[in-house]
Amino acid sequence: MSQENAKTAETSVPFWKEMFSSKNMKLLTRPFGADNPVTVQVLGICSALAVTAKLQPALVMAISVTVVTAFSNLIISLLRNTIPPRIRIIVQLVVIAALVIVVDQILKAVAYEVSKQLSVFVGLIITNCILMGRLEAFAMANKPWPSFLDGLGNGIGYGMILVVLAFFREIIGSGTLLGYRVIPQSFYEAGYSNNGLFILPPMALILLGIIIWIQRSRNKDLIEKEK
Amino acid sequence: MDNNLFSLFVRSIFVDNMVFSYFLGMCSFLAISKNVKTSFGLGIAVIFVMLITVPANFLINKYLLVEGGLSWLSPALAEVDLSFLSFIMFIAVIAAIVQLVEMIVERYSPSLYSSLGIFLPLIAVNCAIMGASLFMQEREYSTLAEATTFAAGSGIGWCLAIVGMAAIREKLKYSNIPAPLKGLGIAFIITGLMGISFMCFLGIEL
Numbered sequence: 001m002s003q004e005n006a007k008t009a010e011t012s013v014p015f016w017k018e019m020f021s022s023k024n025m026k027l028l029t030r031p032f033g034a035d036n037p038v039t040v041q042v043l044g045i046c047s048a049l050a051v052t053a054k055l056q057p058a059l060v061m062a063i064s065v066t067v068v069t070a071f072s073n074l075i076i077s078l079l080r081n082t083i084p085p086r087i088r089i090i091v092q093l094v095v096i097a098a099l100v101i102v103v104d105q106i107l108k109a110v111a112y113e114v115s116k117q118l119s120v121f122v123g124l125i126i127t128n129c130i131l132m133g134r135l136e137a138f139a140m141a142n143k144p145w146p147s148f149l150d151g152l153g154n155g156i157g158y159g160m161i162l163v164v165l166a167f168f169r170e171i172i173g174s175g176t177l178l179g180y181r182v183i184p185q186s187f188y189e190a191g192y193s194n195n196g197l198f199i200l201p202p203m204a205l206i207l208l209g210i211i212i213w214i215q216r217s218r219n220k221d222l223i224e225k226e227k
Numbered sequence: 228m229d230n231n232l233f234s235l236f237v238r239s240i241f242v243d244n245m246v247f248s249y250f251l252g253m254c255s256f257l258a259i260s261k262n263v264k265t266s267f268g269l270g271i272a273v274i275f276v277m278l279i280t281v282p283a284n285f286l287i288n289k290y291l292l293v294e295g296g297l298s299w300l301s302p303a304l305a306e307v308d309l310s311f312l313s314f315i316m317f318i319a320v321i322a323a324i325v326q327l328v329e330m331i332v333e334r335y336s337p338s339l340y341s342s343l344g345i346f347l348p349l350i351a352v353n354c355a356i357m358g359a360s361l362f363m364q365e366r367e368y369s370t371l372a373e374a375t376t377f378a379a380g381s382g383i384g385w386c387l388a389i390v391g392m393a394a395i396r397e398k399l400k401y402s403n404i405p406a407p408l409k410g411l412g413i414a415f416i417i418t419g420l421m422g423i424s425f426m427c428f429l430g431i432e433l
Contacts, residue, residue, distance in 0.1 A: 042411060045253040046354040089351065090322055097315040105311060120361035123314050127354040129254040201248055202422030209408070209415035216407035 028149045031157035034219065037130045038161040039212050044130035047121050049204040051162070055178050057117045058166035060107070062159025066152060068099045068125055073139040073151030075099075080140050092135050093126065100125045130154055165207055173198030232376045239380030242429060245355045246388040247422040252355030256389055257414055266393035270386025274379070276328060276350050277359055280321050281378035282371055284360040287316055317360045325351040355385050391421065 037043045044065070051061045075095050076083075083091050104122045107115040115122065125131070134154050139147040170176060172195050175183035183192070197203050245251045252273070260266045290299065292313050297304035333340045350356060359381045368374045395417055404413050 039411075042257060043254065045257065046250050046358075049250040049253070090319075093318050093322055093351075094315065097318050101311060101314055104314070120358060120365055123317075123361045124251070124354050124358055126314055126318050127357040200423075200426070201250065202419040202426070204250075205415045205419030205422060209412045209419065212412040212415065213405070213408045216412065220407075 024146055024149055027146055028153040031150075031153040032160060033157075033215075034221075036157045036161065036215075037133070037154045038158055038208070039215055041130075041133065043133045044128045044158055045208075047124055047128055049165075049201065049208065051118060051121050052166040052204055053169055053173065053199050054117075055163070055166045055170045057114055058162045059159075060111060060114045061118060061121065062155075062162045064103045064107070064122065065125055065128065065130070065158055066155025068096065068103060069131055069134060069155040069158075070148055070151035072096050072099055072131055073134055073147040074144055076135050077139040077142060077144040077147035083140075088140070089132075092132060096131050096135075097126050130158055161208070161211065164211065165204055168207060169198045169204065173203075232372060235373060236376050236380045237431070239377050240384040240387065241425065242431060243381075244384040244388060244425055245358065245381050246385060246418070247425040249358060251358040252353050252385055253418075255350075255353050256385075256392065256418075257411070260389050260392040260396055260414075262397060263390060263393045266389045267386070270382075270389050272350055273353065273355060273385050274382030276321075276325060277356055277378045277382040277385075278375065279328065280324050280356055281359050281363055282375050283324065284317050284320055285363055285368070285371060285374035287320060288313065288364050292316065313364060317357060317364075321356055321360070322351045355381070388421070392418065395421075 031037055035041065038045060047061065047065075052058045072092075072095050076092060079091070079095075100123065103125070104115070107118070107122060134151055138150045142150070167177070170178075171182065175181060175188075175194050243249070246253065246256055255269065259269050288310075291297065292309045294308035294310065295306070297307050297309075329340075359378055362381075363374050363377060368377060392414075396414065399413065399417075408416075
């Protein structure tokens with residue numbers, strides 16, 4: 001960050017303008033849609049599907065992943081000139097694993113119930129391809145602040161997909177949101193019943209397929225070309 | 228006891244299939260499953276690495292990390308609980324073993340290396356491998372035999388899933404799919420349908 005502050009002092013532009021320039025903001029917002037890590041870059045699918053049966057664990061997972069991507073991008077970007085290229089994978093994994101351990105310990109202390117529900121998937125953030133993908137593709141070649149924004153953006157883009165999936169799966173599958181009943185009792189008395197299929201794992205895949213379908217119908221550039 | 232192991236083996240292939248019931252290893256599952264031959268190669272590599280890493284991590288977990296695990300070293304260490312280090316230990320073991328396997332295979336079997344070579348580095352970040360180690364810890368398998376059986380079953384299950392998927396995707400080239408759904412979209416939906424068909428194994432008790 002000090003580099004950037006020094007630069008802003010020279011050009012006498014207020015540093016916040018530099019920090020939130022349109023180029024930097026683009027880094028933050030592109031992953032929300034056109035460059036979404038899950039639906040376009042196909043990264044981090046493993047955990048995106050397993051934790052979305054209910055909204056609460058999905059939210060916790062989204063926040064955890066966002067924190068870890070943002071900070072691992074920042075740390076690796078700060079270290080990028082000192083890491084020998086041959087052992088960079090190990091260095092990246094160690095940084096990620098250390099951050100994930102911190103997140104895991106905090107979850108266990110603050111939200112024990114949710115951390116039980118997430119079980120191994122907190123640990124699996126380490127092997128989440130979004131992290132390695134962004135570190136390799138962005139943080140190793142860019143300055144700390146843009147890397148931080150890129151990590152934040154990708155984490156949020158991933159989180160958005162998680163929340164959308166979890167929203168539909170919980171409301172259709174159990175008729176609740178965050179554990180509160182939203183479908184009134186009178187519906188059930190009139191013969192409505194929950195669709196148990198939405199709780200089961202395969203439905204997450206099919207829903208994600210439909211999300212991709214909708215996104216690509218709206219944005220024709222993303223359609224895969226015939227090979 | 229033997230019956231138990233067999234049951235665990237079958238369960239980890241079909242009922243608790245890594246791909247269809249836990250979605251582990253989806254990234255490489257979707258990226259590589261375009262033709263049967265390469266996906267079979269990757270499947271074999273996964274079985275191989277899993278069979279080495281899960282027992283190794285089992286021993287590390289049992290004799291180093293769990294509370295009281297260090298008591299074989301000296302009684303004074305009986306209360307040390309290092310289990311919070313398990314993530315970092317597991318991933319380090321996996322990364323190191325993958326590197327080692329790559330070097331050994333390259334030295335002694337160049338033909339195997341040329342067919343597996345490109346996949347081996349990918350495996351270090353395959354969530355199925357890390358997931359198998361974490362499930363092994365979470366479900367508290369008590370003996371080395373159990374951990375090894377579980378590893379073999381999960382690896383074979385993963386291999387089965389990716390080969391099946393690749394076979395379907397090869398046929399898919401000839402079908403008429405709506406353009407926005409091509410490629411990734413339809414791959415997800417097919418995986419979902421395969422998952423539903425694998426659910427028929429639920430409830431099998433051996």
